[in-house]
Structures are given as structure tokens and as C-alpha cells.
């Protein structure tokens with residue numbers, strides 16, 4: 001099945017959104033956007049650079065005063081409308097997302113709902129940006145703390161969640177009274193532009209939200225060096241995140257970094273194995289394994305190891321690999337051939353060092369960038385797959401004996417984003433949650449993402465939290481007023 005006809009063709013844009021206008025690149029150059037399932041070109045978007053990025057920043061600055069001056073309730077009303085428009089157009093937005101990213105259409109519509117939930121949530125939070133009063137340190141002093149928007153913010157977002165990674169940042173920024181320039185991934189810019197169409201329709205004023213597509217290094221260079229930008233929020237690879245932090249140092253910008261992960265998924269010997277299998281399927285194979293919170297290493301305790309592997313294998317064998325618009329598709333293509341080659345290398349390295357291929361392990365006949373859902377058992381810390389973010393549908397299984405061993409192995413990584421475990425002993429549940437050095441822990445669940453909870457990592461997985469009441473704080477400055485009443 002090819003991409004269904006859109007109800008609203010105007011959602012598909014091939015121009016960028018700057019200062020409330022839809023514009024081409026100064027050079028007229030474009031980037032082709034392709035469908036990873038077929039390699040076909042879907043559309044083009046402008047190949048912009050530093051000059052257009054600078055103009056977008058200027059537009060965001062010009063719009064900032066008026067936007068920040070509005071009440072939280074006024075901003076909330078516009079965000080609410082944007083949320084409703086996203087929900088109303090979920091099928092079209094999901095279709096654009098599937099066409100450029102590959103994930104099954106059902107999953108894509110789920111991402112649109114998830115993306116919209118951040119706009120709803122932060123719109124509600126806009127009304128609750130509270131300050132505080134502090135008892136004075138002298139008789140004539142009154143101490144008041146209030147919060148103000150950070151100012152112009154930039155968001156650089158990845159291809160694996162082309163909608164949600166934008167709204168998680170833009171929702172918080174706009175609710176706080178900030179304005180924003182977005183640079184979406186070049187592989188998935190169409191969803192970002194479609195979101196801008198709906199933002200404009202919802203009444204987001206010109207310049208409050210801007211989107212520039214094109215050269216990552218030149219646009220990124222402008223966003224990180226321009227002194228008007230006060231904050232950069234990035235989701236993507238740890239390598240680029242580190243680069244952006246360095247670039248932001250010169251103008252001492254705030255940064256929020258949501259970077260790579262290497263999530264442990266622990267199955268203790270008292271776990272409900274069927275529930276653990278379902279949790280592993282949800283966590284590992286969602287988006288064909290291409291999320292930073294995907295289970296990356298499955299640790300299974302001795303006594304239940306064989307039973308778990310058998311059950312998981314039976315379940316993985318049922319997963320339907322198909323193009324995203326095919327009925328019942330569960331595993332779509334990987335984003336590109338580089339991703340396929342990376343996954344292949346990791347599997348080959350593990351097997352060459354003694355791991356056992358339990359199921360899958362090769363490219364899938366559906367098309368060039370499809371990879372079979374795979375399980376590899378007998379994995380050890382000597383193998384590449386133990387340390388690298390797989391970003392593909394491969395589950396490496398590691399056998400363990402006791403709690404201390406699995407805590408040490410789980411934490412043996414520079415990453416610290418998400419971790420999962422299954423087990424029932426209440427003492428061990430608590431000990432495990434405390435022992436794992438990760439920002440997000442799923443206990444007896446494989447799905448931890450929600451707009452109401454703080455999402456973010458420790459160590460080289462980054463800093464800052466998105467979603468929840470903490471998410472808006474990243475876009476607020478604290479100002480303290482010391483008032484003498486003498």
C-alpha cells in the first residue's frame with residue numbers, strides 16, 4: 001500500500017516557516033526527502049544555511065516581547081487550539097510521518113497523539129508558573145522570587161520521533177513565554193513543517209515559532225553562536241550533543257541535551273515472564289528499535305534464562321515486518337542503509353565472539369533497509385553490542401547470577417538514560433531502582449514515556465528534563481527581587 005491521499009494537502013509543505021512566512025532558501029537549493037521503505041523521493045525542502053537561520057532568530061527575537069507579555073492563560077488558549085488541530089489531523093500527520101520516517105502508520109498516529117499531549121500539557125502548565133516569597137533576612141527586607149522566559153530558544157531534533165521531539169521542546173518553550181527556532185532532522189523535515197502549518201492556524205503569532213531546514217553544521221553553527229539565542233535544546237547522538245555543548249560555551253547558553261542510551265532490561269528470577277516478554281517487545285522493538293530508551297541489553301537471571309529466551313523468541317517470530325502503510329505492519333524499515341550496516345556489524349561481531357543467533361540476524365526481504373527482528377544470546381561485555389547503542393531491532397541477551405553482578409554490568413556504560421526491570425520482591429524492586437544510574441526506570445513495565453513525567457538522562461545521556469512540571473522550568477529564568485521597605 002502506498003501513502004494514502006491526505007485530507008489536507010496543504011499540510012505537505014516544501015518551504016520553511018520564518019517570521020510567519022513560508023520561504024525558500026536564499027540559493028533556491030533543496031534537499032530531497034525520501035521514503036526509507038522504498039527509496040522513493042516524496043518531496044523536497046529548502047537547503048537553508050546560516051543567513052536564513054540568523055533571520056529566523058531575529059524574527060523570534062522581534063516576536064518575543066509581545067509573546068512573553070501575554071498571560072499564561074492567553075498562551076494556553078493558543079496551545080490548546082494547536083493541540084486540538086493536531087488531534088483532528090492525526091491521520092494526515094501520521095501519514096506524512098510514516099512516509100518520511102518509515103514507522104507503521106498506527107505507530108505514527110500514536111506518535112502524533114503523544115506529540116500533541118506535550119502541547120496540551122505545557123499549555124496547562126503555562127498557568128502555573130509560580131514564584132515564591134522568602135522570609136526576609138532583615139526586618140526591612142522583602143524577598144520575592146519570580147520566573148521569566150529564557151528568551152529565544154533553539155531546538156535541534158532527530159528523525160526517530162519527527163513530531164514528539166519537536167512538541168516536547170516547543171510546547172514547553174512557548175508555554176513559558178519563549179520563542180523558538182527549530183532545525184528538524186534533514187531525513188524527516190516534512191512532519192515538522194506540517195506542525196508549523198497547524199501552529200499558524202492555531203494562532204501562534206508570526207515569529208514565535210520558526211522552522212529552518214538544511215545544512216546541520218551551518219544552521220547549527222548559527223544557532224549555537226548567535227548571542228540572541230539563550231538556550232539550545234538538542235535530541236540526538238551523544239557525539240553531536242557534545243559538539244553543541246562546546247559551541248554553546250562561548251556565549252554561555254543554557255543547554256538541554258537528550259542524547260544516546262544503553263538501556264539495561266533486567267529479568268529477575270521471580271518475574272512474571274509473560275509480562276516481561278511483552279515489556280521487552282514494547283521496549284525493544286518499538287520504532288524498529290530506533291529509540292534512545294529502547295532496551296539495549298537484556299539481562300536474564302540464571303533460573304529463568306532459558307524459559308524467557310524461549311518465550312521471547314516465540315513472540316518475536318510473530319512480529320510482522322512490512323512497509324508502514326501495510327495493514328498490520330509492526331516493524332518498518334530502518335532509517336537508512338548506514339543504520340542497517342551498523343546493526344549488521346554489531347550482530348556479526350557478537351556471533352564471531354561466541355554469541356548465539358537465536359532468531360533473525362539478517363536483512364529482511366521486504367526491502368533494502370529492512371532488518372529481521374533478532375535475538376542474540378550468550379552476549380558478554382567483551383562484545384561491541386554490549387556497549388554501543390544498537391538503534392535497530394536486535395535484542396542481546398546476557399545471563400546473570402545475582403543482584404550485585406547485574407547492577408555492576410548495567411551501570412558499566414557511560415550512558416544513563418532509561419533502565420527497566422521485572423521482578424516482584426519488594427525489597428529488591430526498591431534496591432534495584434536505587435542502584436541503577438539511569439534517569440528513567442521502568443519497574444514491571446516496558447513503556448515509560450508520558451508527557452506528565454520527567455524524561456531525561458544522567459552521565460553522557462545528557463542533562464535537563466522534558467515533560468512534567470520540570471520540563472517548563474528548563475525554559476524559565478529565576479529572578480530574585482530584594483525589596484527594602486524602609
Ligand SMILES: NC(=O)C1=CN([C@@H]2O[C@H](COP(=O)(O)OP(=O)(O)OC[C@H]3O[C@@H](n4cnc5c(N)ncnc54)[C@H](OP(=O)(O)O)[C@@H]3O)[C@@H](O)[C@H]2O)C=CC1
Pocket residue numbers: 156157158159160183184185186187214215216217219220221235236237238240241243258259260261291292389390391
Ligand atoms: N537520542 C536520540 O533520540 C537519538 C540518538 N541517535 C543516535 O545517533 C546515531 C546517529 O543518528 P543521527 O541521525 O546521525 O544523529 P545526529 O545526532 O547526527 O542528528 C540529530 C540532529 O542533529 C543534527 N545535526 C547533525 N550534525 C549537526 C551539527 N554539526 N550541528 C548541529 N546539528 C547537527 C541533525 O541534522 P541533520 O539531520 O541535518 O544531519 C539532526 O537534526 C543513531 O544511530 C543513534 O545511535 C539518533 C537520533 C536520535
Ligand SMILES: O=C(O)CCCC(=O)O
Pocket residue numbers: 160161164235236258290291292293449455
Ligand atoms: O528516542 C528518543 O529520543 C525519544 C524517545 C521517545 C520517547 O519515548 O519519548
